[in-house]
């Protein structure tokens with residue numbers, strides 16, 4: 753059930769932004785019960801417990817994971833029981849995706865209204881005035897700046913938009929399902 757949202761590209765990207773190893777940790781975790789101890793991670797991930805704790809702390813900062821601190825009455829030591837908040841993760845990614853959609857829609861409109869220029873290396877897209885300012889040479893790689901295929905660029909952006917909207921629908925229904933319980 754939870755693994756369903758972990759497969760989404762936007763969820764994976766979001767986790768990678770939290771920490772490069774966070775998605776790896778959560779992908780393994782997704783296959784096991786929601787609540788687990790530190791030992792679990794050392795058994796399943798080939799990295800030091802200090803590294804794992806640092807990733808867990810970052811995820812905790814975002815509210816994606818939470819923990820209970822349990823005191824062992826005999827030894828007086830504490831153990832941590834970690835749990836994933838999949839609903840929180842879904843909400844954070846959803847909000848992030850809505851921001852992305854806004855900027856993609858603005859960018860799509862820009863490609864509709866203006867003729868844009870780019871180099872063969874596709875370093876960056878420039879508006880006419882900016883391209884002219886550089887005498888139609890890319891300021892990054894020095895290749896010629898040519899007119900960009902607007903229709904192609906727009907269809908690429910529209911594809912990205914459709915993909916995010918599709919993932920948002922999955923995230924929304926996941927959040928609704930969780931709230932029913």
Ligand SMILES: [Zn+2]
Nearest residue numbers: 871875890893
């Ligand atoms: Zn270039």
